[in-house]
Amino acid sequence: MNSIILSAATRLITPTILLLSVFVFWRGHNEPGGGFIGGLLAAAAFALLEKAEGRARAARALRFNPQSIAAFGLGCALVAGVWGGLQADTFLRGMWPLYDAYGLPFGSIFLFDLGVYLVVLGTICAILFALEDAVSTETDPGDA
Amino acid sequence: MAEPASQSGILPANAWRLLPALIAAVAFVWLLSFVGPVARGASPELVLPWAPTLGVAFVLRLDGLALAFALLITGIGAICLLYAAAYFRTDRRLGALLITLSLFAISMLGLVTADEVVTLFVFWEGTTITSWLLVGFDHERASARAAALQALLVTGLGGLALLAGLLVMGSMAGTLRLSEMNAAGDLFRASAAYPWIFALIMLAAFTKSAQWPFQFWLPAAMAAPTPVSAYLHSATMVKAGVYLMARLTPSLGGTDLWFWTLAPVGGFTMLLASVWAMRQTDLKMMLAYTTVMALGTMTMLLGVGSAMAVTAAMTFLLIHALYKAALFLAVGMIEKGAGTRDYPAVGGLWSAMPLTSAVIALAACSMAGLPPLFGFIGKELIYKSADYAPALGGAVAAAALAANAMMIACAGLVGLRPFFGARRSPGDRPADPGWGLWLGPVVLAVLGLSFGLAPFAIERALVAPMVIAVSGGPPAIDLALWHGVNRALLLSLATYALGLALYLVVDRIRDGLAAAEPGLPRTEAWYDAALAGALRLAAATTNAIQNGLMTSYMRRTFAVFAALVWGALVLGQGAAWPRLTAPPDLIDWTIVALIVGSVIVVLRTPSRLTAIAALGGIGAGIAIVFVLYGAIDVAMTQLFVEILVVIFIAIAMVRLPASGAVGFRPGNAVVAGALGLGVALATLSVLGADLDRFMTGYFEAASYPEARGRNIVNVILVDFRGFDTLGEIAVIVVAGVAAVAALRAGPRTSR
Numbered sequence: 001m002n003s004i005i006l007s008a009a010t011r012l013i014t015p016t017i018l019l020l021s022v023f024v025f026w027r028g029h030n031e032p033g034g035g036f037i038g039g040l041l042a043a044a045a046f047a048l049l050e051k052a053e054g055r056a057r058a059a060r061a062l063r064f065n066p067q068s069i070a071a072f073g074l075g076c077a078l079v080a081g082v083w084g085g086l087q088a089d090t091f092l093r094g095m096w097p098l099y100d101a102y103g104l105p106f107g108s109i110f111l112f113d114l115g116v117y118l119v120v121l122g123t124i125c126a127i128l129f130a131l132e133d134a135v136s137t138e139t140d141p142g143d144a
Numbered sequence: 145m146a147e148p149a150s151q152s153g154i155l156p157a158n159a160w161r162l163l164p165a166l167i168a169a170v171a172f173v174w175l176l177s178f179v180g181p182v183a184r185g186a187s188p189e190l191v192l193p194w195a196p197t198l199g200v201a202f203v204l205r206l207d208g209l210a211l212a213f214a215l216l217i218t219g220i221g222a223i224c225l226l227y228a229a230a231y232f233r234t235d236r237r238l239g240a241l242l243i244t245l246s247l248f249a250i251s252m253l254g255l256v257t258a259d260e261v262v263t264l265f266v267f268w269e270g271t272t273i274t275s276w277l278l279v280g281f282d283h284e285r286a287s288a289r290a291a292a293l294q295a296l297l298v299t300g301l302g303g304l305a306l307l308a309g310l311l312v313m314g315s316m317a318g319t320l321r322l323s324e325m326n327a328a329g330d331l332f333r334a335s336a337a338y339p340w341i342f343a344l345i346m347l348a349a350f351t352k353s354a355q356w357p358f359q360f361w362l363p364a365a366m367a368a369p370t371p372v373s374a375y376l377h378s379a380t381m382v383k384a385g386v387y388l389m390a391r392l393t394p395s396l397g398g399t400d401l402w403f404w405t406l407a408p409v410g411g412f413t414m415l416l417a418s419v420w421a422m423r424q425t426d427l428k429m430m431l432a433y434t435t436v437m438a439l440g441t442m443t444m445l446l447g448v449g450s451a452m453a454v455t456a457a458m459t460f461l462l463i464h465a466l467y468k469a470a471l472f473l474a475v476g477m478i479e480k481g482a483g484t485r486d487y488p489a490v491g492g493l494w495s496a497m498p499l500t501s502a503v504i505a506l507a508a509c510s511m512a513g514l515p516p517l518f519g520f521i522g523k524e525l526i527y528k529s530a531d532y533a534p535a536l537g538g539a540v541a542a543a544a545l546a547a548n549a550m551m552i553a554c555a556g557l558v559g560l561r562p563f564f565g566a567r568r569s570p571g572d573r574p575a576d577p578g579w580g581l582w583l584g585p586v587v588l589a590v591l592g593l594s595f596g597l598a599p600f601a602i603e604r605a606l607v608a609p610m611v612i613a614v615s616g617g618p619p620a621i622d623l624a625l626w627h628g629v630n631r632a633l634l635l636s637l638a639t640y641a642l643g644l645a646l647y648l649v650v651d652r653i654r655d656g657l658a659a660a661e662p663g664l665p666r667t668e669a670w671y672d673a674a675l676a677g678a679l680r681l682a683a684a685t686t687n688a689i690q691n692g693l694m695t696s697y698m699r700r701t702f703a704v705f706a707a708l709v710w711g712a713l714v715l716g717q718g719a720a721w722p723r724l725t726a727p728p729d730l731i732d733w734t735i736v737a738l739i740v741g742s743v744i745v746v747l748r749t750p751s752r753l754t755a756i757a758a759l760g761g762i763g764a765g766i767a768i769v770f771v772l773y774g775a776i777d778v779a780m781t782q783l784f785v786e787i788l789v790v791i792f793i794a795i796a797m798v799r800l801p802a803s804g805a806v807g808f809r810p811g812n813a814v815v816a817g818a819l820g821l822g823v824a825l826a827t828l829s830v831l832g833a834d835l836d837r838f839m840t841g842y843f844e845a846a847s848y849p850e851a852r853g854r855n856i857v858n859v860i861l862v863d864f865r866g867f868d869t870l871g872e873i874a875v876i877v878v879a880g881v882a883a884v885a886a887l888r889a890g891p892r893t894s895r
Contacts, residue, residue: 024780028855028858029852029853029854029855029858029859029862030853030854030855031854031855032776032777032780032855032857033777033780033855033858034777034855034857034858034861034862035862036781036861037777037780037781037784040781040784040785040788041784043788044784044787044788044791047788047791051791067880067881067884070876070877070880071877073873073877074873074874074877077869077870077873078870081866081867081870091867092863092866092867092870094850094851094852094863096852099852105852107852109851109852109853109862109863109866112862112863112866112869112870113858113862115873116861116862116869116873119873119876119877120873120876122877122880123876123877123879123880124788124880126880126883126884127792127880127883127884127887128791128792128795130883130884130887130888131792131795131796131887132795133887133888134799134887134888135795135796135798135799
């Protein structure tokens with residue numbers, strides 16, 4: 001899609017949505033939001049970038065292979081689970097050492113939610129890019 | 145694997161090859177330290193909790209039977225691992241082979257020491273899988289792959305039967321411990337389910353130990369390399385079935401069904417395998433058939449079940465492991481030294497390979513049952529146990545006589561033919577191989593001789609505890625070479641005479657069998673037919689179900705879903721109408737109008753793009769409902785998912801063929817209507833029923849104090865129900881991998 005308006009708007013909108021997605025993720029534990037919604041929002045931001053500026057630009061903005069992001073997210077969630085398992089003998093038990101000591105909202109459940117965020121973002125981007133590749137490599141002579 | 149050339153360290157650079165053998169040897173010595181306590185009646189246990197709520201534990205128990213098997217597995221394991229390291233000295237697959245062989249040894253060790261159903265099953269399957277890998281070691285050969293698959297399918301079938309049989313026994317006895325089941329044996333024998341349990345367990349034992357009609361897989365498994373065959377197919381894995389029968393004798397043995405199944409099947413297998421052993425010219429194949437013969441003998445003896453027969457079976461088991469492993473390994477030495485395993489192609493190797501000749505001579509004499517070898521004692525015991533059989537004593541003795549005579553002929557073929565006569569061999573300079581190859585076979589052959597000369601050395605230590613574990617009582621007789629002139633001795637003399645006569649005409653027997661072979665029925669044909677049938681069935685169902693039409697998949701999925709929903713509505717409490725607290729106001733009607741209008745557009749529009757946009761409209765309407773009723777999280781999720789779905793469909797649409805006019809399809813309309821109506825009614829009924837708000841109250845109360853969060857929806861997702869979410873995101877990742885793989889493969893096939 002070669003639209004100057006869309007392209008120009010994207011430069012403003014994409015960072016805004018990304019910031020919003022981090023905000024939604026951040027506040028999720030106490031207000032509406034959370035890792036899943038935040039991940040969807042971030043994926044929507046990259047989908048927009050992909051439509052406006054092309055797949056290569058979006059992939060570069062993402063920096064990492066989207067499937068690696070998803071796998072890393074799953075790893076975060078697992079680590080969060082093992083954390084509780086090791087410290088409290090219950091897999092996935094919430095651990096809040098910083099919250100209990102200093103009131104900072106970081107802990108194993110935050111890590112778990114971050115994992116959800118990354119899994120959703122990574123998987124959607126992976127499918128999106130693969131779909132775009134599949135569509136663009138098929139050259140249909142009848143389709144002018 | 146790149147080998148460093150320098151050997152500057154204390155150990156040579158390839159010392160790692162000897163590590164598995166060393167570990168097995170250390171385990172053997174460690175297990176030897178248990179011989180004294182176990183012989184005095186102790187049975188040490190290791191109990192680790194596994195899944196206590198299911199009554200499942202990881203239990204190992206070392207009684208007489210387990211200890212004898214464990215000694216065979218570690219002792220012969222050390223020898224075979226050393227032999228494999230030397231045999232594959234220059235092969236870069238050696239690392240993989242040693243690891244798989246070691247895994248097999250561990251599985252086998254677990255199998256024979258397991259005292260709990262699940263533990264036993266896991267190790268049993270471990271041996272099945274590792275033996276599949278080992279038989280298919282030469283995986284570039286199609287025949288090796290086919291043999292491996294055959295062994296896997298046949299023994300895997302038995303494994304499933306074993307699990308079912310043992311679980312039925314466990315639920316009847318109220319315990320999964322084998323020792324406790326064995327203590328309550330009469331419970332099983334008296335129950336109406338006994339024939340079924342018996343059939344399942346025997347299916348497992350017969351497939352694993354290659355009893356007729358499953359005997360065909362073992363000779364085919366000779367596609368494995370020689371050290372693997374020596375270990376798996378003579379000394380250990382194929383004896384797992386015999387072990388199972390022996391282990392469960394206190395639970396299931398002693399009945400008419402037991403006797404009339406095991407004794408005839410074992411006897412028939414024994415005779416059949418003996419006959420076909422004489423047909424072989426490949427010495428390894430011949431040994432494979434004689435192994436089937438030995439397994440048949442043990443099955444028959446366990447079927448007879450008297451104290452004498454059990455003593456004979458357990459003694460013969462030890463004897464056979466010693467001489468058969470030695471013979472397998474020695475045939476490998478002939479192959480390495482002279483270049484072939486076919487006995488017609490070699491001769492006169494005596495002077496060139498004196499050590500190999502001596503090993504084979506000793507082991508073959510034991511196989512033939514000549515005094516003073518250990519094999520002689522075993523053969524005498526078999527004849528004596530025929531005297532005490534509950535029925536068919538004469539038939540057992542006659543079958544054993546015939547099979548033993550044929551074993552003598554085979555022993556002559558393997559022990560005499562390669563070494564005497566004119567010198568000939570495909571290899572130009574036949575010679576004894578290096579120490580790594582000859583050390584183990586020599587040890588085994590010498591042990592066979594010393595146990596024959598001094599049977600009391602192992603009688604108290606090994607045989608008696610084995611017999612006690614199986615039959616509950618001490619052995620019926622002292623092991624000795626000389627018991628005076630009795631019927632067994634006369635039968636032995638008759639065996640020698642008959643065996644010698646057979647050996648003199650064995651070439652003619654072989655050629656006659658080879659000529660008759662194509663016309664004879666084979667049980668392997670049943671396997672082939674069953675496999676082909678299964679494949680045809682799979683192809684037919686796949687073609688019917690996986691027809692590649694997306695609409696067909698969706699129609700079926702929705703139809704099944706609709707049937708389930710309607711089934712629940714009709715069979716359950718029926719539809720109910722929710723009580724409305726307030727009448728719908730204007731904004732509700734607006735949303736309804738938006739959704740209904742969008743549905744009509746989706747159904748009526750000829751343009752895909754319009755349909756997708758309208759579909760998004762439906763989703764947006766539902767999201768607004770969520771917003772109005774306070775489920776902000778759900779509304780946000782719904783909205784973003786709708787957006788992304790529209791983007792995805794829009795991308796994919798570019799490549800879809802132009803749709804054209806799609807006519808009205810009544811079948812689809814019925815399915816869609818049924819599902820939509822059913823889900824709507826079900827949703828209303830849920831609202832109409834009284835909701836139990838217990839969990840809601842709990843989550844509201846516990847959310848902040850226990851999970852440090854005020855957004856209950858999120859706290860449920862990531863904390864209270866975190867395990868569910870972990871599963872879901874794992875599914876998302878896997879689905880993503882699959883989708884990417886499918887998308888990448890797609891264009892390639894269409895190009």
